[in-house]
Amino acid sequence: MKHAEKLSPQGRALLNRRSFLSQTGLTLGGLAxxxxxxxxxxxxxxxxxxxxxxxxxxxxDPDKPYAPRPAHFHTAAKQVLVIYCPGAVSHVDTFDYKxxxxxxxxxxxxxxxxxxFEGPSGNIAQPFWTFRPRGQTGKMVSDLLPHxxxxxxxxxxxxxxxxxxxxxxxxxxFFNTGFTMEGFPSFGAWVTYxxxxxxxxxxxxxxxxxxxxxxxxxxxxxxxxFLPASFQGTDFNAKNPPANLSRPRxxxxxxxxxxxxxxxRLNGRHLEQFPGDADLAARIASYELAGRMQxxxxxxxxxxxxxxxIRTEYGLDNGTDLKxxxxxxxxxxxxxxxxxxxxxxxxxxxxxxxxxxxxNWDSHSNIHKTHAMQxxxxxxxxxxxxxxxxxxGLLDHxxxxxxxxxxxxxxxxxxxxxxxxxxxxxxxxMTGAGVRPGFSYGESDEFGFKxxxxxxxxxxxxxxxxxxxxxxxxxxxxYHNGLERRLTNVHGHVVKDVLG
Amino acid sequence: MHNQKKMFAQWEVxxxxxxxxxxxxxxxxxxxxxxxxxxxxxxxxDCGQIRAKRPVSTTPLQALNLMNSPFAVDQxxxxxxxxxxxxxxxxxxxxxKRCFQLLLHRDPDxxxxxxxxxxxxxxxxAMVCRSLINCNEFAFIP
Numbered sequence: 276m277k278h279a280e281k282l283s284p285q286g287r288a289l290l291n292r293r294s295f296l297s298q299t300g301l302t303l304g305g306l307a308x309x310x311x312x313x314x315x316x317x318x319x320x321x322x323x324x325x326x327x328x329x330x331x332x333x334x335x336d337p338d339k340p341y342a343p344r345p346a347h348f349h350t351a352a353k354q355v356l357v358i359y360c361p362g363a364v365s366h367v368d369t370f371d372y373k374x375x376x377x378x379x380x381x382x383x384x385x386x387x388x389x390x391x392f393e394g395p396s397g398n399i400a401q402p403f404w405t406f407r408p409r410g411q412t413g414k415m416v417s418d419l420l421p422h423x424x425x426x427x428x429x430x431x432x433x434x435x436x437x438x439x440x441x442x443x444x445x446x447x448x449f450f451n452t453g454f455t456m457e458g459f460p461s462f463g464a465w466v467t468y469x470x471x472x473x474x475x476x477x478x479x480x481x482x483x484x485x486x487x488x489x490x491x492x493x494x495x496x497x498x499x500x501f502l503p504a505s506f507q508g509t510d511f512n513a514k515n516p517p518a519n520l521s522r523p524r525x526x527x528x529x530x531x532x533x534x535x536x537x538x539x540r541l542n543g544r545h546l547e548q549f550p551g552d553a554d555l556a557a558r559i560a561s562y563e564l565a566g567r568m569q570x571x572x573x574x575x576x577x578x579x580x581x582x583x584x585i586r587t588e589y590g591l592d593n594g595t596d597l598k599x600x601x602x603x604x605x606x607x608x609x610x611x612x613x614x615x616x617x618x619x620x621x622x623x624x625x626x627x628x629x630x631x632x633x634x635n636w637d638s639h640s641n642i643h644k645t646h647a648m649q650x651x652x653x654x655x656x657x658x659x660x661x662x663x664x665x666x667x668g669l670l671d672h673x674x675x676x677x678x679x680x681x682x683x684x685x686x687x688x689x690x691x692x693x694x695x696x697x698x699x700x701x702x703x704x705m706t707g708a709g710v711r712p713g714f715s716y717g718e719s720d721e722f723g724f725k726x727x728x729x730x731x732x733x734x735x736x737x738x739x740x741x742x743x744x745x746x747x748x749x750x751x752x753x754y755h756n757g758l759e760r761r762l763t764n765v766h767g768h769v770v771k772d773v774l775g
Numbered sequence: 776m777h778n779q780k781k782m783f784a785q786w787e788v789x790x791x792x793x794x795x796x797x798x799x800x801x802x803x804x805x806x807x808x809x810x811x812x813x814x815x816x817x818x819x820x821d822c823g824q825i826r827a828k829r830p831v832s833t834t835p836l837q838a839l840n841l842m843n844s845p846f847a848v849d850q851x852x853x854x855x856x857x858x859x860x861x862x863x864x865x866x867x868x869x870x871x872k873r874c875f876q877l878l879l880h881r882d883p884d885x886x887x888x889x890x891x892x893x894x895x896x897x898x899x900x901a902m903v904c905r906s907l908i909n910c911n912e913f914a915f916i917p
Contacts, residue, residue: 565838
């Protein structure tokens with residue numbers, strides 16, 4: 276055999292096993308072989324996901340990756356708003372009423388572990404806020420969230436959620452991407468990959484970060500992972516536009532016009548050499564969308580024109596500065612939903628500084644103070660947002676989720692003032708299109724310590740969300756590194772009980 | 776993050792972005808979770824994942840990046856300066872031709888040249904470089 280260096284590039288290529296197979300596959304000999312193998316059923320069939328179901332691959336037009344695409348089956352929900360509270364909201368102090376905590380207050384029952392995530396455990400502590408029956412359903416909700424409490428008749432609670440990790444970044448990753456490790460596509464990326472968007476002017480998937488900054492896992496919460504980058508979330512909020520949106524300092528409007536004109540000429544000439552090339556056309560289209568975004572995004576961010584009644588309802592006229600900033604983000608969220616943005620992910624809380632609940636819900640100490648601080652920011656504007664969506668009829672086709680990465684313990688930490696992480700029981704709720712209102716699914720045990728009745732995994736939660744959007748979580752897959760990947764990995768069942 | 780944080784855990788944050796660090800990247804040490812301002816929009820894979828082959832996608836975020844990012848603006852200026860230095864000052868369109876040679880490995884055709892002369896008159900040579908950096912001919916290998 277000839278020495279490799281003496282071969283031509285084509286010859287060397289044939290020595291490479293992969294290219295040999297791909298090249299001979301194109302010859303007549305290869306065709307015959309293919310036929311023989313397929314007749315003997317020796318060729319791999321269309322790939323199947325772990326469930327054995329055939330993937331439904333979204334037909335993504337490279338020219339218009341955000342064009343709306345049909346769901347797997349028809350459902351009411353066409354858009355989704357996620358209100359994500361980083362830091363772990365205490366379920367026993369908000370939505371999960373546990374009377375036994377009053378009975379055992381100050382005591383340490385035998386099944387309480389000696390040590391938890393941050394260290395030695397303390398005694399059981401009754402809720403720091405009073406629980407009252409709310410609405411027609413009489414659901415017990417604490418005084419910490421009085422505005423949200425008024426709408427419980429519309430909400431569907433999950434009280435037996437549990438997760439695989441006690442750490443925030445992993446918890447956020449798991450909730451938002453289905454895996455504790457980084458690098459997997461976020462839920463929003465999966466949804467826009469499947470469904471595109473209803474808006475041609477704005478990004479399909481928007482992440483509205485907390486005024487205090489990004490959450491612990493940063494861009495991974497709205498990243499595209501191994502899905503094409505087109506499906507990553509664009510992050511901005513009421514105060515900060517997306518990166519690079521604005522004209523650079525020192526450039527004028529005419530400079531931009533000069534650039535765009537020259538660019539059109541260059542691209543037009545280039546396209547003549549490659550007529551019908553989808554990649555080139557797609558890139559030209561992406562510039563056009565970027566141009567439209569330079570107008571549409573500042574437009575949607577400009578909430579100055581909202582009436583006084585809206586400003587009052589969302590709480591823009593009272594409370595702390597942080598609350599007012601978050602309220603503006605809530606108004607922005609509504610405006611984005613109105614414009615047809617497919618997925619809006621609204622954050623209430625950022626990366627913790629010092630881990631004591633100053634910048635999010637992570638109340639390891641002084642929970643009665645820090646949770647109150649967070650609730651002041653979150654409660655009224657969020658309730659106003661949900662109510663506003665309902666009033667405008669947007670809730671008919673929008674799914675709303677309120678969630679956090681895990682819960683908190685029914686007993687205190689050794690410091691006697693805070694509650695530690697609880698991965699084994701926590702509460703989230705859903706409302707809106709297709710969701711059964713005034714309902715609670717699952718229960719934690721008598722202390723809210725562990726999920727007890729109908730334990731629900733994050734996989735189940737995500738499978739249910741996808742189902743509500745008309746997507747089969749076992750058929751929405753993407754081939755990567757040898758696997759048909761899914762948001763729900765190889766797990767998860769749709770919780771049929773919560774379907775309206 | 777150099778303009779946002781002084782420390783990141785135990786690491787001191789320093790801004791070493793500049794000509795002394797502009798190299799072709801074969802191996803780079805990356806910090807988890809720190810977003811790359813340029814590459815994230817261009818299918819830069821997460822460093823926690825194995826990625827034998829990147830997806831290729833086109834997004835308006837890339838367009839905004841190449842049009843408006845400080846890096847693109849700065850490079851447009853530097854390439855224009857270099858072209859001016861390397862071109863024959865006696866020939867009026869030589870600078871423009873040098874930009875085309877540097878970025879597209881060809882000369883402009885007569886219509887392009889005329890359009891560029893006008894563009895330079897209105898906005899300067901850096902703006903021509905900005906257009907060249909953004910065009911498909913620059914972005915795609917045929």
